[in-house]
Amino acid sequence: MNRKVYADNAATTPVDKRVVEAMLPYFTENWGNPSSLYSVGNKAKAALDDARARIAAIIGAEPNEIFFTSCGTESDNWAIKGTARANAAKGKHIVTSSYEHHAVMHTMRALKKEGFEITYVRPGNDGIVSPEAVREAIREDTVLVTVMMANNEIGTVNPIKEIAEVAHEMKIPFFTDAVQAVGHIPVDVKELGVDMLSFSGHKFNAPKGIGALYIKKGTRINVFLDGGGQERSRRGGTENLPYIIGMAKALEIAVDKFKDNQRVLAMRNRLAEGIKNIPYSHINGSLTQRLPGNINAAFEFVEGESLLLLLDAAGIYASTGSACSSTSLEPSHVLLSIGLPVEIAHGSLRFSLSHDNTEEDVDYILEVLPKIVERLRMMSPLYDAAERK
Amino acid sequence: MYSEKVMDHFTNPRNVGELENADAIGEVGNATCGDIMRIYLKIDNNIITDVSFKTFGCGAAIATSSMATELIKGKSIEEALELTNKAVVEALDGLPPQKVHCSVLAEEAVKKAIANYYDKMGIEHDILKGCDGCCDHCHHNHGTEE
Numbered sequence: 001m002n003r004k005v006y007a008d009n010a011a012t013t014p015v016d017k018r019v020v021e022a023m024l025p026y027f028t029e030n031w032g033n034p035s036s037l038y039s040v041g042n043k044a045k046a047a048l049d050d051a052r053a054r055i056a057a058i059i060g061a062e063p064n065e066i067f068f069t070s071c072g073t074e075s076d077n078w079a080i081k082g083t084a085r086a087n088a089a090k091g092k093h094i095v096t097s098s099y100e101h102h103a104v105m106h107t108m109r110a111l112k113k114e115g116f117e118i119t120y121v122r123p124g125n126d127g128i129v130s131p132e133a134v135r136e137a138i139r140e141d142t143v144l145v146t147v148m149m150a151n152n153e154i155g156t157v158n159p160i161k162e163i164a165e166v167a168h169e170m171k172i173p174f175f176t177d178a179v180q181a182v183g184h185i186p187v188d189v190k191e192l193g194v195d196m197l198s199f200s201g202h203k204f205n206a207p208k209g210i211g212a213l214y215i216k217k218g219t220r221i222n223v224f225l226d227g228g229g230q231e232r233s234r235r236g237g238t239e240n241l242p243y244i245i246g247m248a249k250a251l252e253i254a255v256d257k258f259k260d261n262q263r264v265l266a267m268r269n270r271l272a273e274g275i276k277n278i279p280y281s282h283i284n285g286s287l288t289q290r291l292p293g294n295i296n297a298a299f300e301f302v303e304g305e306s307l308l309l310l311l312d313a314a315g316i317y318a319s320t321g322s323a324c325s326s327t328s329l330e331p332s333h334v335l336l337s338i339g340l341p342v343e344i345a346h347g348s349l350r351f352s353l354s355h356d357n358t359e360e361d362v363d364y365i366l367e368v369l370p371k372i373v374e375r376l377r378m379m380s381p382l383y384d385a386a387e388r389k
Numbered sequence: 390m391y392s393e394k395v396m397d398h399f400t401n402p403r404n405v406g407e408l409e410n411a412d413a414i415g416e417v418g419n420a421t422c423g424d425i426m427r428i429y430l431k432i433d434n435n436i437i438t439d440v441s442f443k444t445f446g447c448g449a450a451i452a453t454s455s456m457a458t459e460l461i462k463g464k465s466i467e468e469a470l471e472l473t474n475k476a477v478v479e480a481l482d483g484l485p486p487q488k489v490h491c492s493v494l495a496e497e498a499v500k501k502a503i504a505n506y507y508d509k510m511g512i513e514h515d516i517l518k519g520c521d522g523c524c525d526h527c528h529h530n531h532g533t534e535e
Binding site: 301309313331384 | 391396399402405407421424425426427443444445448450451
């Protein structure tokens with residue numbers, strides 16, 4: 001029993017060897033500062049421009065609309081605080097959803113302290129935010145609308161194009177946190193019609209510590225880091241060239257793998273079917289409008305951290321929305337947002353598969369998981385009460 | 390995150406299950422908070438001759454239940470009443486701060502089972518502190534803060 005199944009790709013991914021190879025020369029050979037005017041700097045600048053153009057082309061942006069950051073969280077912070085503060089004279093109201101990533105939720109909390117009012121639109125029980133619900137939340141003084149493209153826990157994919165249209169009808173800028181989407185499903189900023197879009201390298205086999213923000217030309221947004229003239233004077237700090245090169249390479253590889261998404265989807269659906277066969281289990285969120293690799297399920301009468309620990313002991317790595325896996329007492333705000341009762345949300349698990357997973361991995365999860373659920377249920381005082389009913 | 394002892398008691402819990410013809414049962418916690426602990430006692434001549442538990446909860450909740458049952462097995466009722474959450478934590482070689490409440494739950498479950506026994510016997514008592522094991526409702530410091 002030495003099988004290891006990594007099924008937590010929504011948390012992070014290993015760096016692809018081809019990405020490492022592409023990065024290496026930029027540590028020891030082509031190590032110049034892109035801002036230097038001599039030849040070593042020029043070479044670095046050329047590589048930086050090339051990486052920016054390649055990334056821009058993949059997501060349908062212009063190169064000068066791509067701004068490199070240190071991570072998805074920084075991109076989210078910049079997009080939201082930068083737009084809110086730049087437009088504060090017009091109004092101090094923001095519309096977002098109630099199941100955003102903490103990088104967005106806690107940024108909203110910070111803006112609230114600055115006097116902004118936030119309306120949190122709830123997704124439906126299928127985990128999808130409706131454009132109509134967003135429309136109803138918009139007010140005269142709304143200065144930003146932001147809804148995530150794909151949810152990090154349940155993987156549901158929102159109708160971003162339609163939501164962006166709703167915002168634009170009212171002449172309000174629209175930002176989407178696409179950290180879970182970019183590199184996993186096709187994303188084209190022009191087609192989506194968004195003003196800003198964030199993504200992060202380590203979700204698609206680039207290293208941790210590199211992200212980007214797409215900012216459509218003409219968008220009113222404050223400078224995030226004052227400094228040298230990097231990133232068109234909007235985000236100071238010497239560019240992290242090796243990581244930028246790595247992210248460009250990783251995104252190209254990721255996009256090339258889209259042709260294999262049907263295989264990931266088929267594995268995910270088989271996993272979902274197997275999970276449905278476990279009594280008292282629930283699949284959370286729509287299975288059709290969803291990232292190919294994501295499945296989120298709740299198992300009644302057991303608690304998520306216990307499930308996680310026993311899966312870990314069996315070599316399976318997953319994630320949970322249980323409160324007990326964190327320092328807070330509340331279970332996942334995402335699962336509560338889609339209407340899951342608190343006691344059931346405690347027993348949730350997320351598996352996020354990638355192209356690296358195999359059918360054998362799915363077989364193994366489906367062999368181990370029902371036994372673990374049953375083993376914990378045998379210990380659970382809630383289970384015998386339910387069985388006696 | 391967890392000590393080897395916690396992992397041992399979580400993966401191989403002692404005294405797990407229901408006790409038939411238990412003399413007393415104590416249950417604390419609730420599903421909303423994410424943990425419920427139920428302790429069964431067999432009491433003979435003031436001695437806890439057998440004990441078992443059923444727990445819904447995280448790894449620490451299961452491990453503290455298991456350890457608490459081990460610590461009171463064969464003890465007198467008075468000795469069992471002296472069981473503290475701290476003793477459970479120490480016997481497990483420590484718990485992460487956010488998991489200390491699980492040990493409180495174990496202590497309270499034992500006390501509630503004994504209270505149930507006293508009630509059945511018609512013995513007056515003042516055992517229960519009123520902790521339902523849900524930290525949202527309780528602001529006691531059980532050693533989570535120095």
